[in-house]
Amino acid sequence: MENPIHASTTTLAEMQAWLDQFAAQRDWEKFHTPKNLAMSIAIEAAEIMELVQWQEGSEPIEDSANDSPMAEEIADVLSYLLRLATVLKIDPAQALALKIKKNAIKYPALDPHRAKPPGATEQ
Numbered sequence: 166m167e168n169p170i171h172a173s174t175t176t177l178a179e180m181q182a183w184l185d186q187f188a189a190q191r192d193w194e195k196f197h198t199p200k201n202l203a204m205s206i207a208i209e210a211a212e213i214m215e216l217v218q219w220q221e222g223s224e225p226i227e228d229s230a231n232d233s234p235m236a237e238e239i240a241d242v243l244s245y246l247l248r249l250a251t252v253l254k255i256d257p258a259q260a261l262a263l264k265i266k267k268n269a270i271k272y273p274a275l276d277p278h279r280a281k282p283p284g285a286t287e288q
């Protein structure tokens with residue numbers, strides 16, 4: 166049976182609710198301070214770096230399955246990022262859209278006719 170959970174059908178709010186429930190069921194909310202979550206993001210990001218530490222940099226990641234070590238570390242970083250957003254009451258979708266808009270001004274597209282801001286629809 167195929168796993169019904171997919172990035173195209175699962176919202177960030179749903180993922181945040183999974184993590185909220187997981188933390189609440191273990192009474193871990195008291196540990197999820199902004200400082201602890203920020204440190205955890207960096208620690209888990211370092212675990213991603215560890216997986217490619219001795220590579221030349223241009224070779225493909227050999228195992229990119231959803232249950233691979235790389236996928237597990239991506240999930241760890243995402244978990245702590247979403248928990249930090251929840252704790253700080255930051256909407257991660259709005260934050261990302263605003264950041265992309267800022268970056269589009271800072272780094273203009275090579276072809277401005279192809280550039281669309283987040284949320285723009287086809288005309």
Ligand SMILES: [Mg+2]
Nearest residue numbers: 209212238241
């Ligand atoms: Mg990890």
